[in-house]
Amino acid sequence: MAKTNYRVAWAASVAGLAASLMVLAMGAGSAEAAFPGGTGDIAYSSTRGGGEQIYRMGGDGYDPTRLTDTAGLNREPSWSADGKKITFTNITFPNNSESPEVFRMNADGSGEVNLTNDPALDQRPSWSAAAIAFDSSRTGNGDIYLMTLDGIGQPLATTRMTTNASAVDFNAVISPDGRRIAFDSNRSGNEDIYVMKANVPEGPANRPVRLTRNAAVDDHPEWSPNGTQLAFASRRTGNYEVFRMKAVPEGRKNRPLNLSRNASTDISPAWSPDGKQIAFSSSRSSDSEIWRMRATDGGNQVNLTNDPAQDVGPSWQPLP
Secondary structure, X not given: OOOOOHHHHHHHHHHHHHHHHOXXXXXXXXXXXXXXXXXXXXXXXXXXXXXXXXXXXXXXXXXXXXXXXXXXXXXXXXXXXXXXXXXXXXXXXXXXOOEEEEEEEEOOOXXXXXXXXXXXXXXXXXXXXXXXXXXXXXXXXXXXXXXXXXXXXXXXEEEEOOOOXXXXXXXXXXXXXXXXXXXXXXXXXOOEEEEEEOOOOOEOOEOOEEOOOOOOOEEEEEEOOOOOEEEEEEOOOOOOEEEEEEOOOOEOOEOOEEOOOOOOOXXXXXXXXXXXXXXXXXXXXXXXXXXXXEOOOOOOOEEOOOOOOOEEEEEEOOOO
């Protein structure tokens, strides 16, 4: 199998996602009354203030607050396990080429720090208690890396976790207990979701397990708070929808459940800390908005942002 050009694949993925998000809604269905209350804030990326910046809002959609004021595109926020810090991707364009880096900041937007500071493409961070997983092109291919941190969040070491030279591996998310990493990969010839151990790199002692087995694209996995389930985006209905499944291989006893059930583009699921709700990005309002629904059956779908700007990529704050 020929080696994949990570820059081309990554650019195509971003372009395809952007195009999907601009699809007009097709029969968006009425939202029921909002969930009472909320648990933790939701961080997300928005163009509402000009450019693309990180915002946070309540789990009910109230009080949106801008956190970043950094040049370039700021996207893909991910909360620390204690809910006090946020990592995100900052993309600048020196010499007309993209240069994504993984940054960290406090939950109020202060104290920005570049964690990766590498000429490769470093992006899509996912934070566990003691490590941050992210995608990188450091070997010329798309791979998952794991950055361990000290007690105050400073990088200690960075390890390449996936080593398949023919595949693009991306969208890594660390399980709540820090023991597993779920990610997307095209190593089967199709874009599927895999899971691997988080303690050693890919090899004889750590062979990634393929979880989804559908001819359509399955991507953007997200662990449930108890680590037993994964929400993910899939095109198996013909357009992107948010599905839920057990965190074991798909089969007769583990059939993914379509939660969003809408003809628009629904992607980027994020579980609430109590596991009862899932936030996601949707194009059903003619632009991209952050919506929320019940995690059990996808019911009670509510538009949280309801703004003419592009609002994407929710991440729900963990609570102690």
